Amino acid sequence: MRPEESVSYDKSGYKEASADNITVKTKPFNKASFVIQMTLIALAALTLYGFSSFDYKDINIFEAISSSFSTVKTMFLEPHFNHFTFGEALMQVSITLGLAFLTTLFGAVIALFLGLLAARNLSSNTVSYIIKGLVAFIRAVPTVLWVLIFAVAAGLGSVAAVIGMTFHSVSYLVKAYSESFEELDKGVIEALRASGANWWQIAFQAVIPTSITYMISWTFMRFEINFAVSVAMGAAAGAGGIGYDMFMASAFYYDLREVGVITYLILAFAVALEIFAGRLKRKLKVTV
Amino acid sequence: MATLLEFKNVSKQYSKDTKALSDVNFAVNEGEFVSIIGPSGAGKSTLLRCINRMIEASSGEIIFDGANVTEFKIRELKRLRTRIGMIFQHYNLVNRLSVIENVLHGRLGYKSTLAGVLGIYNEEEKRQAYSILRILGLEDHIYKRCDQLSGGQKQRVGIARALVQDPKMLLCDEPIASLDPNASKIIMDHLRNISSSMGITVLINLHQVDVAIKYSDRIIGVNKGTVVYDGPPEEIKANELRSIYGIEAEELLVNQGANHAG
């Protein structure tokens, strides 16, 4: 915040600038800008301390960076399939997409009900707090840990991956859904309650129709995230799909070119999903 | 004429210090058009909402159609609500849905949970909704989304939603407070018509004294949670207004006169 204030001092001499100076003077007493400054300072300090405390293990950073450049160059300029064909790769991508889809679907269905129960305007305070607390806990455990924990019971594979990832999707979507439910005008609920409608009818006839565009756009956003997470789980938790192939190409075969081609493939799908999501959002907004 | 609604010593206490209603007594006959006037915070909304128990009265009896509603169990309460339509200042429509769907929401109280959840309505209900919308002059907007309507049109949808319930009584909570004079007139004319031609009892909260005087069969004045006036509109004079609104009422009446003159 400091630098721009000094700029405004430099500009003084103009009529408006004198008014600016008055607001600048009141700024130090403003709690919000104090907290902003403190946060920025703390982040900067922690960053500097972090850099000084890391164990770099005598890595030659310039060498590493220049070798990274050549790695990236080889990867992206000379991509090449080695251990499997393009068709097989597409098949693997669709497995990854399938994992993401199942996870999102299960997550959305469960989150719909939990979200209704977690919305303060539709539920009792106690139930809402319990669900929100539970969901915050689930979110605090990284996805990969959920998957690995389930893998002990179900074995590595799609079941552990989907269940583990579903946990996270549920917690993410419950938060998103319940917040959009809570934005519903309480007059609408009152109107339907006054005509004798019961809780479920209000939920499905007023709450969900009102929030549906938000829900779709949050759910699709989660699908995008789940695609990335599925890739990562394939690599780190043996969930199968394209992530596992990438992990093999990178850590097992040391095949740069294949990593390159897989990266392209993932990137293509991710960008396609992003473009589709953008379209979807724009379309929903138009009809709103 | 038979008495439809009767308040017997009804009080409502929100907390120790805030008493919204104290010892309210009045009766409304079938088919009557009754306005409740009074300053903001006098307890008008609370009074209205005690009838269909959107707010629970603390003590007293509210007799609707021969039964004490304060003793109703949940099933009876639901039936009560289907027989009393309610209209709101801010319309309280589901903006993203079409006009017809919002109107059909008035039928939810008659439906099983599942049918309501899936939004299944029978032909009869749809026809009824359509004819009510036609009476209210909305037949061109049936499939429009409610957020595309003007305030007056939204309020007419609100009325249609209440009428499709086949109510014995309408509770109107400041139905024209957010509308311009022209739209207000249309809404008030519709409400008056509904009362005289369909025989539906209308109980309406208003803060425009002139409107209340013009449209009502009877006026109930409320101040600080008590009924201070209950009589025909013609007898509302400076004195009565002073007791309803407080000291500054003279000015109000002068303005009222000016409005009428204009």
Added chain:
Amino acid sequence: MLDKYFAKKRRDSLIFCAIMISLTLGAIIITEYDVVKGFTSIVKAAEWTSSNFYPDEKAMNRLPDILDSLTETVLVSIAATTVAALFALLFAMLGSSTTGVSGVFSSLSRGVASLFRNIDVAAWSMILLFSFGQNVLTGYFALFFGSFGFLTRAFMEAIDEVSSSSVEALRATGASYFSIIFQSVIPTSVPLLLSWILFMVETNIRHATIVGILTGTGIGFLFSLYYKSLNYSSASLLVIVIVITILLIEYISNYIRRVIL
């Protein structure tokens, strides 16, 4: 007309349901997902967790190790976020439609952001592993690239959302480009930008676990070490520590957000 309207609504929802069901079946077949096993494994996992997955005394001895690598992970996440935020701010300024210099820069900036964002941190880890090996910098750069892509886009949207009206006003007064940036854009968007930075720190700490597993650094490495050696009590202690850390950081940043927004 009335019939048609409702018939169309019903048909639309039927079609939607049919599509969802066939997609679900397709996904179940292609991923070889075992629906029954899905349900039973939840019960099994709950049983297993309650009987094996809790810290014992031996695990408590490892607490100092765990806290050490946790500190490293948190610092890496913060350092990656802040440096990425600086770069992202620059790119966002160039790319935003309110402050951007030209359409070419804007699409370039958006393209770069999209590229970096859509390569997941896990993919970045595997790419960087070639040159940096099992080093703290591998994780650092993986998080850095991911954060850079995400923040550039978030910043761009934040700047456009918050400051376009005030920029218009200042432009009308004839203010210069940089005075507009420093007088209008930054002051109005700083709370929002900071809120995104805090969000990114949270996200990076979560991501750091998987990055650590893949690159053999930080808390993730420690977890996979315990996990693979079946030392579940230590692994559970580590999970608890992570949960507490994330909840704590979430609490702090929610507090900051409440004050500044």
